[in-house]
Amino acid sequence: MTEFLDEFKELYEEVKLCYQCGTCAGGCPVFKQYSKFNPRRIMEKMLTGEFNEKLFDEQQIWYCTMCYTCSTRCPQGIDIGHVITELKNLAVKMNNAPPGIIAEMKAILETGSTAAISQSILKKRQTLGLPELPKPDLNEIQKLLEVTGAINQLNKLQEDTS
Amino acid sequence: MKKFAYFAGCTIPYRVPFVETALRKTFPEFGIELMDLPFSCCPDPGGVQGFDSITWHTIAARNLCLAEEENLDIVTACSGCFETLKVVNTNLKSKPDLKKKVNEYLKEIDKEFKGSIEVKHFAEVLYHDIGIDKIAAKVRNPLTGLKLATHSGCHFLKPPEILQMDNPERPVKLDELVEALGAKSVNYLNKLSCCGAGTRNTDQDTAMSVAHEKIVGAELAGADALVTICPTCFVQYDAGQRLMAKQYEKTNLPVFVYPELLGLSMGLDFDEGFKMHTIKVKEFLEKVST
Numbered sequence: 001m002t003e004f005l006d007e008f009k010e011l012y013e014e015v016k017l018c019y020q021c022g023t024c025a026g027g028c029p030v031f032k033q034y035s036k037f038n039p040r041r042i043m044e045k046m047l048t049g050e051f052n053e054k055l056f057d058e059q060q061i062w063y064c065t066m067c068y069t070c071s072t073r074c075p076q077g078i079d080i081g082h083v084i085t086e087l088k089n090l091a092v093k094m095n096n097a098p099p100g101i102i103a104e105m106k107a108i109l110e111t112g113s114t115a116a117i118s119q120s121i122l123k124k125r126q127t128l129g130l131p132e133l134p135k136p137d138l139n140e141i142q143k144l145l146e147v148t149g150a151i152n153q154l155n156k157l158q159e160d161t162s
Numbered sequence: 163m164k165k166f167a168y169f170a171g172c173t174i175p176y177r178v179p180f181v182e183t184a185l186r187k188t189f190p191e192f193g194i195e196l197m198d199l200p201f202s203c204c205p206d207p208g209g210v211q212g213f214d215s216i217t218w219h220t221i222a223a224r225n226l227c228l229a230e231e232e233n234l235d236i237v238t239a240c241s242g243c244f245e246t247l248k249v250v251n252t253n254l255k256s257k258p259d260l261k262k263k264v265n266e267y268l269k270e271i272d273k274e275f276k277g278s279i280e281v282k283h284f285a286e287v288l289y290h291d292i293g294i295d296k297i298a299a300k301v302r303n304p305l306t307g308l309k310l311a312t313h314s315g316c317h318f319l320k321p322p323e324i325l326q327m328d329n330p331e332r333p334v335k336l337d338e339l340v341e342a343l344g345a346k347s348v349n350y351l352n353k354l355s356c357c358g359a360g361t362r363n364t365d366q367d368t369a370m371s372v373a374h375e376k377i378v379g380a381e382l383a384g385a386d387a388l389v390t391i392c393p394t395c396f397v398q399y400d401a402g403q404r405l406m407a408k409q410y411e412k413t414n415l416p417v418f419v420y421p422e423l424l425g426l427s428m429g430l431d432f433d434e435g436f437k438m439h440t441i442k443v444k445e446f447l448e449k450v451s452t
Contacts (some may be wrong), residue, residue, distance in 0.1 A: 008260055034371070061363050064360065064412035065359065065372070069320070078399040085212055085213070100362075101212060105209070112202035113176065114203050115177055129286045135200055136200045136201060137200060144220050148214065148220050153214065
């Protein structure tokens, strides 16, 4: 955690106005169904400094659907959706990401798409009279994923989970 | 004739291609031409942005560059792609440090983000560029007597200061688009709720519970169908109803994306596409007077 202290301090600046009213949790579509994901608690943990590796381990932050209802309604104007995204980025740097996210990154690296392009779906496209779509230049995608450090990070995650 | 770069994304072409058929058949009727370019995944505003925000900006910027090279604005029928491309386009135009960093990466593939184009959602093009009156004038088979529950979805509405599509707490544009076809847009419980797809990669049961409350709300309001403007929301509600049945009582609410209903009311033939829905739409179609 200490190696990411600067990032954490920046995030703290974003949440320090939080007065724990719970509007974020009240409007959260996930909290309503799964109370272990509680955006107010995430803000509280950031304010009290009890936000540590353990919370990352629990992977609760990955329950956020990125709907931004909390950000839209926060009376203190905190962009909670953005804060949670930044926490996800930090978790990844600490080699913590759910298998679904790793699989998605791998798919983009290998095909440029998150959807598997099967023969049956290509046949469906033909039935519907749809054209073949131009393929993205995979060398370009892979080069970009290399220079941003995403491939390196993905390798580290896969080593950790294997 | 207005020409756009058509951003297909991943979910529409390779999961629910009939959404693409609906767009490709209806848009030319309003004088809009679509051009295909070798775009990659947008990339996904949830997964890839959550993985690494800079990577997300960079891959999206490559896509924006392709449209810039053709001097074309982008139109997409996927709200996830819309969120990514519009937020990244706006961020790169307004944050010089971020633009500089992303352009350093893009230089590796001989590209440069300039900030010369706009990103549009198909519903925005219909509502603003074409207009309700022109849409209503094309209707040959009005959806009279049908009650529709609209789902604008999160990534069409939020963050509102960047997307600027509609009031995030009281959206009306999709309702007006639906009523232009002669149907009635019904108010219903949980109308503003998220489809839940964003958490499917983490916990499918929770994702389906989030989606289920909206199906229940629409059914209680007596809706004949649910209408979305995003393929990911569509999949959550259409194919999702099968998954929901593992936890809840089985439901059978037909789900459409708006361009399908637009085409249907214009008298266009979508029979092949309608057969590809998970929840059967035959009964709904029989209610449409032709």
